[in-house]
Amino acid sequence: xxxxxxxxxxxxxxxxxxxxxxxxxxxxxxxxxxxxxxxxxxxxxxxxxxxxxxxxxxxxxxxxxxxxxxxxxxxxxxxxxxxxxxxxxxxxxxxxxxxxxxxxxxxxxxxxxxxxxxxxxxxxxxxxxxxxxxxxxxxxxxxxxxxxxxxxxxxxxxxxxxxxxxxxxxxxxxxxxxxxxxxxxxxxxxxxxxxxxxxxxxxxxxxxxxxxxxxxxxxxxxxxxxxxxxxxxxxxxxxxxxxxxxxxxxxxxxxxxxxxxxxxxxxxxxxxxxxxxxxxxxxxxxxxxxxxxxxxxxxxxxxxxxxxxxxxxxxxxxxxxxxxxxxxxxxxxxxxxxxxxxxxxxxxxxxxxxxxxxxxxxxxxxxxxxxxxxxxxxxxxxxxxxxxxxxxxxxxxxxxxxxxxxxxxxxxxxxxxxxxxxxxxxxxxxxxxxxxxxxxxxxxxxxxxxxxxxxxxxxxx
Ligand SMILES: NC(=O)c1ccc[n+]([C@@H]2O[C@H](COP(=O)([O-])OP(=O)(O)OC[C@H]3O[C@@H](n4cnc5c(N)ncnc54)[C@H](O)[C@@H]3O)[C@@H](O)[C@H]2O)c1
Numbered sequence: 001x002x003x004x005x006x007x008x009x010x011x012x013x014x015x016x017x018x019x020x021x022x023x024x025x026x027x028x029x030x031x032x033x034x035x036x037x038x039x040x041x042x043x044x045x046x047x048x049x050x051x052x053x054x055x056x057x058x059x060x061x062x063x064x065x066x067x068x069x070x071x072x073x074x075x076x077x078x079x080x081x082x083x084x085x086x087x088x089x090x091x092x093x094x095x096x097x098x099x100x101x102x103x104x105x106x107x108x109x110x111x112x113x114x115x116x117x118x119x120x121x122x123x124x125x126x127x128x129x130x131x132x133x134x135x136x137x138x139x140x141x142x143x144x145x146x147x148x149x150x151x152x153x154x155x156x157x158x159x160x161x162x163x164x165x166x167x168x169x170x171x172x173x174x175x176x177x178x179x180x181x182x183x184x185x186x187x188x189x190x191x192x193x194x195x196x197x198x199x200x201x202x203x204x205x206x207x208x209x210x211x212x213x214x215x216x217x218x219x220x221x222x223x224x225x226x227x228x229x230x231x232x233x234x235x236x237x238x239x240x241x242x243x244x245x246x247x248x249x250x251x252x253x254x255x256x257x258x259x260x261x262x263x264x265x266x267x268x269x270x271x272x273x274x275x276x277x278x279x280x281x282x283x284x285x286x287x288x289x290x291x292x293x294x295x296x297x298x299x300x301x302x303x304x305x306x307x308x309x310x311x312x313x314x315x316x317x318x319x320x321x322x323x324x325x326x327x328x329x330x331x332x333x334x335x336x337x338x339x340x341x342x343x344x345x346x347x348x349x350x351x352x353x354x355x356x357x358x359x360x361x362x363x364x365x366x367x368x369x370x371x372x373x374x375x376x377x378x379x380x381x382x383x384x385x386x387x388x389x390x391x392x393x394x395x396x397x398x399x400x401x402x403x404x405x406x407x408x409x410x411x412x413x414x415x416x417x418x419x420x421x422x423x424x425x426x427x428x429x430x431x432x433x434x435x436x437x438x439x440x441x442x443x444x445x446x447x448x449x450x451x452x453x454x455x456x457x458x459x460x461x
Contacts, residue, residue, distance in 0.1 A: 052146075127151060149418070171417075184377070
């Protein structure tokens with residue numbers, strides 16, 4: 001039925017798709033640097049509008065500017081400092097000048113009306129993601145949205161319903177799915193090295209105290225301000241720690257695990273139980289760095305410092321997801337992938353495969369990961385490493401652009417966006433009710449039974 005809607009949707013027959021078939025084939029060559037483009041002489045390129053050009057949006061911009069198959073035709077941000085920064089980048093790189101939108105919070109809607117925008121990338125604060133993504137799909141723009149995609153169950157459904165109503169695709173831009181070790185382990189999963197999968201661990205374990213609190217002048221500047229007095233993520237992200245006791249950032253961890261166990265494609269999340277510790281980390285940081293008399297020392301943070309959720313899948317796996325961002329600790333997403341034959345653990349960089357590893361002894365993961373290096377990384381690895389976040393940012397944007405050029409469903413689609421993002425409201429409800437299990441809705445409305453896994457093991461995108 002969905003196919004029927006898509007085939008009949010006027011936007012799905014946009015000309016650029018046909019015109020870019022050759023360009024699409026050409027991506028197997030590395031994207032080239034092409035400066036001095038103009039819209040007029042670039043009809044074959046995917047025309048992209050960026051909504052939100054903060055730290056993340058500029059990162060996407062820089063990666064897009066390295067490709068010869070896209071053109072940045074519009075930019076929207078309410079902060080003129082960021083707009084000016086973009087102008088400087090484009091000028092330095094001798095790029096054509098896009099249209100700018102910076103009037104107010106809803107000026108992005110004017111960007112969405114432009115004919116010369118085929119696709120948009122949304123890198124705004126979380127509370128804007130779904131409303132902007134919905135509007136973008138309604139305007140027929142192939143939509144990329146940063147993580148997480150949605151904040152409430154209603155928003156999760158909004159994404160799915162708008163996609164099904166319009167036939168416009170949405171990709172959740174989860175870059176960790178493209179990390180080199182993750183893709184090698186995915187390759188091992190697909191080649192059945194671990195055997196039948198049983199258990200996963202993952203999470204977002206990242207000391208963000210200096211991101212959630214800063215001096216209002218620079219994103220990582222020392223200081224204990226947030227909200228109106230903060231800058232970058234402290235302006236908006238910290239309020240979620242004040243107001244919600246939930247895993248508010250689940251997708252970096254759960255995205256890669258969900259792909260490995262075919263969530264929404266033969267499997268699905270069935271239920272979740274979540275528990276939270278007390279929350280002391282942000283308060284302690286404020287007192288230590290701003291003094292006990294600083295007004296923010298009186299702020300009550302609702303979010304527990306360590307939030308642990310256990311998800312059950314219909315195929316009988318469990319996934320433990322941890323959110324741990326308010327205490328001192330080195331970064332780790334804490335991955336573990338375990339099957340009938342053995343397991344990988346990222347912490348400790350180790351793998352054990354029964355019958356191959358010495359009994360009861362860990363192998364160093366390096367040799368395994370090298371042997372199973374993903375075809376995409378083998379092909380683009382050197383190029384990708386300059387793209388940010390150890391290379392994964394190149395691949396997530398590459399998948400987005402390649403899918404948008406053909407106007408086909410992306411590898412990480414709207415159902416993934418909804419199921420992964422639903423962890424936030426469901427964990428909140430479970431915590432509120434002393435760890436009571438919460439059921440995931442079936443965002444595919446039964447289609448998970450017959451949807452086929454995406455073909456991950458190829459070297460295109
Ligand atoms: N995938 C990753 O590795 C990764 C890394 C960093 C951030 N992110 C995600 O990217 C998003 C943006 O994060 P960031 O670090 O760039 O935050 P940021 O605060 O630096 O940037 C957000 C930008 O959105 C703009 N904005 C706010 N409201 C707007 C509106 N109504 N219209 C237009 N622009 C608006 C702000 O002015 C700002 O420039 C978040 O969802 C975050 O979680 C993902």
